[in-house]
Amino acid sequence: MTASAVEPAAAPAPERAEAPAGPVEPQVEVYGIRHHGPGSARSLLTALEAFAPDVVLIEGPVDADPLLHFAAAAGTAPPVALLAYAADDPAVSAFWPFAVFSPEWQALRWALGAGVEVGMCDLPAAQVLAPQRADLFDAEPPEPATDGPGAEDGAGVAPGGGAPGPAVAVADPDAALDPRRWARADPLRALAEAAGYDDPERWWDDVVEARLDGSSPFPLLTEAMAELRREVGRPAGKDALREERREAHMRQTIRAAVKRGRRRVAVVCGAWHAPALTWPLPPAVADARVLRGAPKRKVTLTWVPWTHGHLATASGYGAGITSPGWYEHLWTAPDAPVVRWLTHVAHALRRHDLVVSSAHVIEAVRLAETLAALRLRPLAGLAEVQEATRAVLCDGDDRAARLVTADLVVGEALGAVDPAVPMVPLEADLVATCRRLRVRREPKARVLDLDLRRPVDQARSQLFHRLRLLGIDWVTPADSGVDSQGTFRETWSATWRPALAVALVRAAVWGTTVESAATARVHDRLEGGSLVELTRTVEHCLLAGLPDALQRLFTVLAERAALDADVVHLMEALPPLARAQRYGDVRRTDTGALRQVSEVLVLRICAGLPQAVGSLDDDSAARLRGLVDQVGAAVGLLAEAAASTEDVELLAGTGLRERWLGALATVVDRRDVHGLLLGRVVRLLVDADRLDDVPARVERALSHGVDAAAKAAWVEGFFADGALLLLHDAQLRDLLDGWVTSLDEREFTDLLPLVRRTFGTFTPAERRSLAGRLVARGGPAASSPVAVELDEELAHGALDTVDLILGGAR
Incomplete structure (x- = not known):
């Protein structure tokens, strides 16, 4: 069941008495709510039906008015959000989210259903997203028209999508302890403390959200906020100017509605702003002065789907709530919220294969209600039901309780917008x-x-x-x-x-479609992309099925490959092209042009490899060794691709492999090649069955005249990932074993990390098999054991532990 399916039916338009003769003094009712509060929403609906306004003004960007009618469209289901973005830079954006239990959403739906004029009254998004001058907030803010605003309440959302939190300028550490600053940053906490609560969330839930009868808390809240505003004053700097402008714009919107002849005006805003909007309003001159010169920019607005997870405080949303799922439950199940909630919890735990019976649910309900009574709460809140859930339904298991939090307390409901909503x-x-x-x-x-x-x-x-x-x-x-x-x-x-x-x-x-936009994006990359970037883009294009982009990309790639003389760049560029060859099988993509570019790259790599491998340091040799492996694998893929096509291409693929092995053979006897790279080249030629003097080469590389570090590098290059070679070639195994045993203590200590890195690439099974072969041939592991005196008393504790682990096998 979607959230919109359980919304209260829109109230019919109230009958209005005939207007008396002569001018009528306008009535302006201000309803100070908390954003995303189900109790506030329920009380607000009751108040609106009783007041019967002829216009409803809601805190939100006033330039969103043309989109408000989509809230009543059949395909729109909360949570949704108004999205505003700058026309010249879409990254500069802002969201105004609404859930089914948001008072603003319910006021909007009520007005649309009752045929009452409805509109927003806050600063337009064109001003919210406008760039601010660096010196704008350095000057003194204009004189306030009222007592002055407080901290940001989170109704508006800052560029980037997250609502800004309260911002209080602190000149020195001691000023942070000023209770007026603290109360301005969190006015609910100040009121909660005055009422004897240590948790502002619990105070608000008890006073407002627990009102299941819809009774009105708004006059008392407005009075409390007015007193609080007088006590804490207003923020300084940019917060003051922003809040001055917001409240000035709201008052100007109220005046405009009255000027249009509206006599019963309902204003729905954050509770902090309510005292500044009560009727009668001060003269408009001061508000006009505050709004004069406000920067603007061209923006576009639309509706977008939202999620409960992004309504949560943990998402970084400044006006977020800790439990969107719980608040939605309070809205949809006001008759028996605790019983229904714990029933949902039981179902959620059962979905995770946890045993929960009806008796568990009954005991959890009793515990939650008892905790609420002991704490003098009118209704068991989220804290009580969570404690009951953990104690009774989860048997004290915090992990199971966290499942409930993820599934129900926050939830991940995704809203929907009607297809008629304007979108790009x-x-x-x-x-x-x-x-x-x-x-x-x-x-x-x-x-x-x-x-x-x-x-x-x-x-x-x-x-x-x-x-x-x-x-x-x-x-x-x-x-x-x-x-x-x-x-x-x-x-x-x-x-x-x-x-x-x-x-x-x-x-x-x-572009206007996903395909055309992706194609245009590829064309844009052609301008400044390197050879490596272009080859990776080729792979992405094949996967994405963009034939138009591929044709131009092949042309540019061939030109760029002909001009790039850096062998390392060519070696980095080849593997993505070779991997892309295989996509022609399943995706039925023609890769003929790609094969031609790949062959050119292989030929140029083979020609330039002898000059690229000489006199390298350790880091460069390690990098080139990895590229040699990648190119070898790429050439193998090209040969496989050619083998699956016609004979001429088969010969081409085989020729590429021969050229590559020939290029490796030209460096195998050089003395200016780093041992790590040289050992790898020898290994590749051995695997290709191109060398028949491997034992002699290994013996020469490990001879006494070679530096110990060079020996270790050669061993790493040759034997890394080569356990099978050692397992099946006894002569190589004996040579390597003899070299290790011939190391003196100093050399062994120095080379141990390098040798361990080499043999660390072997699997445990390969290492055990290798050790077994050394033992079988009478190596060090099989030599006469040194007589060691066994301390049975010292070993007794360890043996008892092993016996316990094995279940008393001894």
Whole structure:
């Protein structure tokens, strides 16, 4: 059941008495609410029905008024948010979120359902997102029209998507202890302390959110906030100017409504602002002066889906709440919230295979209600039900209790917006493509296993790779957990976040569809991309299925490869091209042009390799050794790709491999090549069956005339990942064993880390098998044991422990 399905039915338009003759003094009712509070929302609906306003003004960006009617559209379901972004820089953006239990959302739905005029009254997004001058806040702020605003209440959201928290300028450490500053930063805490509470959340829940009867707390809240504002004053600097402008704009909006002939005005705003908006308002001259000269910029607004997780305080949202799931429950189940909640908890625990009975639920309800009574609370709150959950349903297990927090207390409900809501063409195309491919945008991480032999999965894979080219990380590659070397399988992890709406807007500059935008993005990379970047882009293009981009990319790549004389760059560029060859099998992509570029790169690498390997330091040799391995594997892939095609291409692939091995053979006898690289080259030629004097080479590399560090480097290059060679070649094994045993104590200590790094690449089974062969031939492990006196008393404790572990085998 969606959240919108359980909203209270919109009240019918109230009957109004005929207006008496003569001018009527306007009535302005200000309802100071807490953002995202279900108790506030319930009390607000009751108050609106009783007051029967002819206009409802809600705290929010006033330039969003043309979009408000979409809140009543059939396809819109909270949580949703108003998104505003700068037309010239979509990264500068702001969100105004609404949940089903948000008072602002309920006021908006009530007005739309009752046919009452409704609009926003806060600063327009054009001012919220406008760049501020560096010296703007250095001057003294204008004189306030009222008592002065307090700290930011979090209704507006700062550029970047997160609401700013309270900002209090502190000149020195002692000033931080000023209770007026502290109360201004958190006015709810000041009121809670005055009421004898140590937790402002619990005070607000008891006073406002626990009102299941819909009775009105607004007059008392306005009075309390007015007193608090008089006590704490107003913030300084930019906070003062921002708050002055916000409240001045709200008052000007109220005056405009009255000037239009509205006589019953309802204002829904954060409780902190309520005293500054009560009727009668001060003269408009001061407010006009505050608003004069405010910077603006061109912005675009729309509705976007939101999630409960991003309503939570933990997400960084300044007006966030700790428990969106609990608040939604209070809104949808006001008749028996504790019983229904603990029933949901039991279902959640059972889904995780934890045993919870009906008796557990009954005992948990009793415990929660008892705790509430002992604490003099009108209703068991989240703290009580969580304690009951942990003690009774989870048997004190914090891990099980955390499951409840993730599943229910916060929750991951994702809202929806009506298809008629204006959106950028790129997002519209993505929504249509996801609908066609049956890919859902979900807030919880979901793993997608794709079989590229199926057309629908192949189309999904292309969509995901196109989004990655555009920098939209909704779907990212994941580990399938299955050891598969096939090219027909892909695993992805998908998690939708509201901030991705901004990423879509930013990517919309490249095109109106996902395919055209990804193609344009590739064309843009062609201008300044290096050879390595271009080859990696080729791989992405093949995966994304962008044939138009590929053709131009092949041309630029061939030109860039012809001009780049750096062998290291060529070696880095080849592996992505070789990997891309295999995508022609499952994806049926023509890679003929790609094969030609790859062959040119191999030929140029072979020609330049002898000059690139001479006189290298340790770091350069290690880097080049890795590139040699990668190029060898790439040449093997090219040969495999050629073997699956026509005979001429088969000969070409075989020729590439011969050229590569020939290039390696030209450096195998050189003395100016680093031992690490030289050992690797010898090993590659041995594996290719191109050398028949391997024992002599190993003996020469480990002879007494060679530096110990050079020996260790040669051993690492030759034997790394080479356990099978040692296991099956007794002569090599004896040579290596003889070298290790011939090291003196100083050499052995110096070389031990290097040798351990080499043999650390062997698996435990390979090391055990190697040790067994050394023992079998009578090596050091099999030599006569040195007589050692065994201290049985000292060994007794260890033997008893082993016996206990083995279950008394002794």
